[in-house]
Amino acid sequence: MSFPRAKPIDALYEEVAEYDLVVVPDAPLASALNRRIDRPHLGSFAITPRRLAAGRREEAEDRIAFLELVEQTDLDWKRAAYAIGNILQCWEHQGRLDAILEYDEYVDEATRQAVQHIADLETTSRRLTEYRIDDGQDVAVVGADQLTQLERSILPEHYETYDTFGEQEFEQPPFHIFDSSTAIVETVVDAATEETAGDVAVVLDQGSEFSALIESAFEAEDIPFYGGPGFIDQPDHRTFVQLLRAAHGGTDTRVGEIRPLLARLDVSLDVEHDEKRLYELDDRDLNWLVDFCERIDSRTFAEALDRFEDRADCQLETFREELETLGIAGTRATERAVDRLMFYLQSYEVPVDRENEGVLLADAKSAAYVDRPVVFYLGLDEDWTHSAPRRPWVDQDAQYTRNIHQFQLLLQSGTTQYYLVQDAKGGSPVTPCLYFEELLDEEFERFSDLDSETHTRRFDRSGDGFGKESVDATVTEVSTISQSSLGSYVNSPRDHFFGRLVDGPDKDYFKEGNLFHDFAEFYIHHPEFVDEDVIDDTVEYILDATRPFVRSVDEATRRTKYRAGLETITTFFDANRPVDGEFLTSTSQWGQNIFAERFDKPVDSPITERWFENEDLGLKGKIDLIHSPSRLVDHKSGSRKSASRVVKHSALDPPSDTPNFQALLYLTHWRSQYPDQELEFTFFHFLETLDDVVTGEVDLDDTLTTVSYKPQTFAEYARSEAVFDELVADGANDCQKTLSQVDYEDYAAVFDDVALPDTTDSDELIASAFGERLTARMKDRVGDYKYVESGCKQAMRQLTRVRGQTFFEDDLDAFETxxxxxxxxxxxxxxxEERFPVDGLGGEPNYRYVDNRDLLLEGDR
Structure with missing residues (x-):
């Protein structure tokens, strides 16, 4: 894997050493050449066009122009910034300030005003326009194709050019692939010390996660660095901006959205509150923040900054100075004013004083040369690709050439290069920088397709990886598993593992579901107590309990939803009173019932909220309602699924991509209590008919999904005389017509001749040897008529329908295994003894049902 080699700095210096002036496109290259001067030299030697014309350190002229425009005109800030960006860019590529006026579609009143004001400013572009290098000087230009039209305008009539690339090939080092960005940062920090920091550079995309990680890691290890954090990246500046945003975030602002802000304010809240609204949390630690947010419109930016400095015990003088520079320190911090400030800080780089000592942090999209012996490149992904300006005054081909040459030179900086990358993030492959497609004569989609070495925490502790210290630990074996844990484990064992380690926030649907469950249990025990007043009280209680999660504008809708759900529950149990539970042992309830406590009435029957832990079968769970010895009921607030979908999602080989074993698991446990008995598991979806409740046309059957268990194999069931009689009585027309002309013995004989395949696919059954034998026998007994063949197909379709929505003995036996x-x-x-893999039994997990996606890596890592 190779491409043209950049000339070493020493070799390039030897080529240009005798010239009076060397013009280069990149400031770090100029500094590198100047450090190698080995003879007396008067004035500048190697220098960029802008530094030469300005005669001093360049300033960000786009920011200078913006500040001038907002001070001298009443232009909208975004319109002013847009005009300035177009003017300066066009000037850079066409060589004239007024060149923008030749492009009518980009000219408006804001553009004309901006041109007039910029013409009077002392900008670097203006100096470039007016400056010419003395023809009497002996001038060399390095990388002339990297200079823009405006930069080339300062060159004398005669000069010599030198290419930045030689004739040799650069043998690119391999990519070093790591599991995570944290592992990459740890590798860099391990390689740098306070003493060697001056020999190390780190090239990264400053907008990536690496920027904050590497800065924090260096600070923690007391390793000096520079070139990284900008004005807005300074922690207290960033926190103040977050505070202003939160103040105008509205009443729907969630705790999880402002975690960094809360941390800086020393406010600690459990992760369970992350999805709750800030304004609805009753926590005194939040009083200062809520008060700040509620009063923000009445305070100026300076006053808001004063309040923050007092609370955070810090001084932000440079931020205060910037507010004064913008002329908004005394302006009310309204939402519009805050938006304008945010726009400014995101659009322009505010100058900061830096100490140029330690590890150099270089931006991948700005630097072309990094003059350090050891250079680490972090990421190298598609975010390293420049976004070429799409404007009519920009030569796209020339700009692309400049960008790829810059990238090519950057890759070769230093004596030793290390390319540290990730091959996947969040289960998805990382796309390498698009410039590699031009540089490398290879086909690839990810870094592992190229010359690479993998560095990972290896499970067998052999080879590369990270050392582990052995500890004595006793692992408690799991003897039982719930249906939800089994489902997550089958989908992705590693996600299941992290789910046991990482806490998650409370959800509104969890809170709602638990309260509805409690009400259903309470109503079963005290139907005579629950009247309209109790329903009203319960609705308001659920609203209060869920208010931290719910927008205030949705409260009326929620009130209707809660009342409809409660009324459906009462209607269902009025029509379906459960048994008294005398057949059960003493109660084994799960937790407390909120409404029992609220209304001071007991709920101590063994038929509700029945916890079980079946050590013999390895199963555990909670049964919402034991309606009768043969019927279990589970209350659901979610959408209704058909019995066939319930059975489909309980599949074992292979598992469904949305595994759900609740009905199968509960019936397996209940079979152990009542063997040889037909059983039913009913899902009661009490919110399914919400629209019908509002219109007063509720059909309770629309809320129910019942899955049956029959204590026999499917083959035994299908062969039974009861099934034959059902096909004769209730089958489709041709099925009834055909089977009514034969005896049960004719039907049963087919099962004796050929085994019934275990399938839910009717076409597969019809095409099987069994299907052919059934059709042949019926034709032999009834006659070779079309309706006979059709009737046999109808019978087999009805059998597979039953198979697809019913559990049989062999299903539960297989589930136990x-x-x-x-x-x-x-x-x-x-x-x-082995790793928790990402992939489940069915292969790649269904990521819609993964809770810890950011913690999962592909493969066995």
């Missing part, structure tokens, strides 16, 4: 295998596997992984 499946659970044993998963528990054995889970305990091996918990004991450290």
């Amino acid at each position: 499946f659970v044993d295998e998963r528990l054995e596997e889970l305990n091996r992984r918990r004991a450290g």
Whole structure:
């Protein structure tokens, strides 16, 4: 993997050493050549056109022009910035200030005003326009194709050019692939010390996560660095900006959205509050923040800054000076004013004083040369690609050439280069910088397709990786598993593992669901107590409990939803009173019931909220309602699914991409209590008919999904005389017509001749040997008529429908084996005998149901 080699700085210096003046496109290259001067030299030697014309350090002329325009005109800030950007860019590429006026589609009153004001400013571009190098000087130009039209305008009539690339090939070092950005940063920090910091440079995209990570890591290790954080990146500046944004975030601002701000204000809240609204949390630690936000419109920026400095115990004099420079220190910090300030800080780089000592942090999109012996390149992904300006005054081909040459030179900076990358993030491959497609004569989609070395925490602790210290630890074996844990484990074992380690925030639907469950349990025990007043009280209670999660504009809708749900629950249980529970052992309830406490009435029946932990089968869970010895009921606030979808999502080999084993698990446990008995598991979706409740046309059947269990194999069931009689009585027309002309023995004989395949696919059953034998026998007994063939197909379709929405003995037997295998596997992984893989039994996980996506890496890493 190679491309043209950049000339070493020493070699390039030897070529240009005898010239009076060397013009270069990049300031770091100029500094590198000047450091190698080995003879007396008067004046500048190597220098960029802008530095030469300005005679001093360049200033950000776009910011200078913007400040002039907002002070001298009443132009909208965004219009002013847009005009300034176009004017300066056109000037750079066309060589004249007024060149923009030749492009009618970009000319308006703001542009004309901006041209007039910029013409009077002492900018570097103006100096470039007016400056010419003395023809009497002996001038060399390095990388002339990297200079813009305006930069080339200062060159004398005669000069010599030198290419930045030689004739040799650059053998690019391999990419070093790491599991995470943190691992990359750790590698760099381990390689640098306070003593060697001056020999190290780090090239990164300053807009990436690496910027903050590397700065924090260097600070923690007391390793000096410079070139990294800008004005707005300074922690207290960034926090003050976050505070202003939060103040105008509205009443829907969530705790999780302002975590960094809360941390700087020393406010600690559990992660369970992340999805709750700031203004609805009753926590005295938040009083200062809420008061600041509520009063923000009445305070000026200076007053708001004073308040923040007092609270955070800091001094932000440079921020105060910038507010005064903008002329807004005494302006009310309204939402519009804050938006304008945010726009300014995001659009322009405010100058900061830096000490040029330590590790150099260079921006991948700004630097072309980095003159340090050791250079680390972090990321090298598609974000390193320049976004070429799409304007009619820009030569796109020339600009692309400049960008790729800059990238090519940057890759070769230093004596030793290390390319530290990630091959995947969040389960998705990382795309290398698009310039590699031009430089490398290889096909690739990710870094691992190229010359690379992988550095990872290897499970077997051999080879590259990170050392681990052995500790004595006793691992407790898991003996039972719930349906939700089993589902997450089957989808992605590693996500299941992280789910046991990482806390998640409370959700509104969890809170709602728990309250509805409590009300259903309470109503089952005290139907005579619940009247309209109790319903009203309960609705308001649920609204109060969920208010931190819900926007105030949605409160009326929520009130309707809650009342509809409660009324559906009462209607259902009025029509379906459960048994008394005398057949059960003593109660084993789960937790407390809020409404029992609220209304001071007990709920101590063993039929509700029944917790079980079946050690023999390895199963555990909570049954919402034991309606009868043969029927379990589960209350659901989500959308209704058909019985066939419930059975489909309980599949074992292969598992569904949305595994859900609740009905199968609960029926398996209940079978152990009541063997040889037909059982039912009913999902009661009490919000399914919300629209119908509002119109007063509720059909309770629309809220129910029932899955049955039959204590026999499917083959035994299908062969039974009861099924035959059902097909004769209730089958489709041709099915009834055909089977009514034969005896049950004719039907049963087919099962004796050919095994019934275990399938839910009717076409597969019809095409099977069984299907052919059934059709042939019926034709033999009834006659070779089209309706006979059609009737047999109808019978087999009805059988597969039953198979697809019913559990049989062999299903529950297979599930018991499946659970044993998963528990054995889970305990091996918990004991450290093997890794928790990302992929589940069905292959790649369904990421819609993954809770810890950011913690998952592809493969076995």
